[in-house]
Amino acid sequence: MQKRLLPLLLSMTLAASAAHAADAPRSVVGTTEPMAEHAVYFVLTDRFVNGDASNDHREQGLPDHGTWGGPVPGGPPGKEDYVGYLGGDFRGLLDNAGYIRDMGFGAVWLTPIVEQPDEAFSGGTPAAWGKMFTDGGKSGYHGYWATNFYEIDEHLPSEGLDFRALTASLRARGLKTVLDVVANHGSPSFSAPSQRDTFGKLFNEAGELVADHQNLQPKRLKPGTNPMHAFFHPEPDIAQLSNFDETNPAVVDYLVGSSLKWLGQGADALRLDTIKHMPLSFWKTYTDRLRAEHPGLFLFGEAFDYDHELLGRFTQPENGAISVLDFPLQKAMGEAFGKRNAGYEAIVPTLFLKGGPYANPYELMTFYDNHDMPRLDADDAGFINANNFLFTARGIPVIYYGSETGFERGTAEHAGNRNYFGQARIDAATQNPIYKNLRRIAHLRAQTPALQRGVQLNLLFEGDRAAFYRIYEKDGVAQTALVLLNKGDAAAEFHLTELLQPGRWREALGGGTHTLAEGQAFHAEVPANGVQVYLFEQPLTAPSLLAALAAPQ
Numbered sequence: 001m002q003k004r005l006l007p008l009l010l011s012m013t014l015a016a017s018a019a020h021a022a023d024a025p026r027s028v029v030g031t032t033e034p035m036a037e038h039a040v041y042f043v044l045t046d047r048f049v050n051g052d053a054s055n056d057h058r059e060q061g062l063p064d065h066g067t068w069g070g071p072v073p074g075g076p077p078g079k080e081d082y083v084g085y086l087g088g089d090f091r092g093l094l095d096n097a098g099y100i101r102d103m104g105f106g107a108v109w110l111t112p113i114v115e116q117p118d119e120a121f122s123g124g125t126p127a128a129w130g131k132m133f134t135d136g137g138k139s140g141y142h143g144y145w146a147t148n149f150y151e152i153d154e155h156l157p158s159e160g161l162d163f164r165a166l167t168a169s170l171r172a173r174g175l176k177t178v179l180d181v182v183a184n185h186g187s188p189s190f191s192a193p194s195q196r197d198t199f200g201k202l203f204n205e206a207g208e209l210v211a212d213h214q215n216l217q218p219k220r221l222k223p224g225t226n227p228m229h230a231f232f233h234p235e236p237d238i239a240q241l242s243n244f245d246e247t248n249p250a251v252v253d254y255l256v257g258s259s260l261k262w263l264g265q266g267a268d269a270l271r272l273d274t275i276k277h278m279p280l281s282f283w284k285t286y287t288d289r290l291r292a293e294h295p296g297l298f299l300f301g302e303a304f305d306y307d308h309e310l311l312g313r314f315t316q317p318e319n320g321a322i323s324v325l326d327f328p329l330q331k332a333m334g335e336a337f338g339k340r341n342a343g344y345e346a347i348v349p350t351l352f353l354k355g356g357p358y359a360n361p362y363e364l365m366t367f368y369d370n371h372d373m374p375r376l377d378a379d380d381a382g383f384i385n386a387n388n389f390l391f392t393a394r395g396i397p398v399i400y401y402g403s404e405t406g407f408e409r410g411t412a413e414h415a416g417n418r419n420y421f422g423q424a425r426i427d428a429a430t431q432n433p434i435y436k437n438l439r440r441i442a443h444l445r446a447q448t449p450a451l452q453r454g455v456q457l458n459l460l461f462e463g464d465r466a467a468f469y470r471i472y473e474k475d476g477v478a479q480t481a482l483v484l485l486n487k488g489d490a491a492a493e494f495h496l497t498e499l500l501q502p503g504r505w506r507e508a509l510g511g512g513t514h515t516l517a518e519g520q521a522f523h524a525e526v527p528a529n530g531v532q533v534y535l536f537e538q539p540l541t542a543p544s545l546l547a548a549l550a551a552p553q
Helices: 006-014 018-023 090-095 097-102 163-172 249-264 280-293 308-315 327-337 380-390 423-429 433-446 449-453 543-550
Strands: 040-043 107-110 148-152 176-181 201-203 209-212 269-272 298-301 396-400 455-462 465-474 477-486 492-496 503-507 513-516 522-526 530-536
Touching (some): 090 097, 176 249, 249 280, 280 298, 308 327, 327 380, 380 477, 433 449, 449 465, 455 492, 465 492, 522 530
Parallel strands (some): 040 396
Antiparallel strands (some): 201 209, 492 522, 503 513
């Protein structure tokens, strides 16, 4: 990813006078990043679909530290959550690639695929209902507790379906692969009654032990004198996880080499876990080395933080040009579409369409929930409205598995957030109103360049109504989308009188047309919990609209 600042993208013609804008070449683009074309479906692989029971390994870790199932203690009656594997695998994902693609997605994000401990963790705080960082009794079903970054965990592949075959098969079905990788930590590495299995150990591609925490508290490590401690910082970071020393060149080589291996097997993009726990200098080195072999590689990181200035630093070229998950927007979406039902004005301060901290806000990964936070707590209408906004506003949409049906809405980790979805729910999903509306708006985005890459110009964000343009003009393609959103329970009237483009506008979700005369207001009605998108498929000529695009905000 390269730095593509919006003022530079507009400079070719928006600096020219509006008087001769009609016959001057023009480029109006939010982003040229190829990944922006594809909405992303995020699966926690073990919890999606068990397509091959032969790789379940239900006997692993028995009798005392089994890795299968295991309900989280303390749940209310009728509620369940589990700390062990539940069987989701590559086969279950591939069997449902058509379901994901037909929903309108162009990419699948998988949780880490690498080798995990073969027992449940016996240290830490015992897992408790609704409590994060309570890892006692938990297994590495999620993939974030690597013991060998170069090997696939045995719960995922099937005969003839390793990672290389999976990425090729997904690509054949129209889906790119986004692989989740971790750089700042390995498995839980201390606080167990005694060291068992591979916790705290790290192996290389040849299967050789290269690091061992030896179940020691971090302050007892001696990286200067013990070669087995040299991969680790002697300070704790997250829970009981090992804390990699990024200043050790061997650590950098190990992490870079692992990522290059999986990129070589077909990963199209990488999601980087816990990026704020590693210094910016590391990310610059890491990304430079990956892009030296994979030019233009798209990466996005998870810095679970609502400080937009902090998030913005990762996106700058001097720090690795890493896009990020847009947590500030996620919080605002929860307020607008969740039970609080705040007005659309709550969203505006998080968009940063011009002059904000991000190298390019159009390349941010936008979402309303994930595996590390409570799922969106909304009724069906809230999910429908959230998706209508997510798939029309700036950024690259990410949907967490099951959200297409409101699965486990409102639940946190260890309280249902990561529960097993399963084939039966997938088969029934097509009848769900959230699914039907998501598929409709996702398909529209997938076939509309303006919604993927266009500059966003806001017209109205107030109460239950929002109106904005997405404008794309580049290389002979000219398309402007006028988006009207209504999250109210009754039909809403839109009467727009400023920044209007005369001419023929086509209803993208209806088939009708709207011809706007010079000086005429744009009037439309949007149904309850609805969206309408009008498309103008010629270069813009209205002087006021062109001037608004060029003006600083």
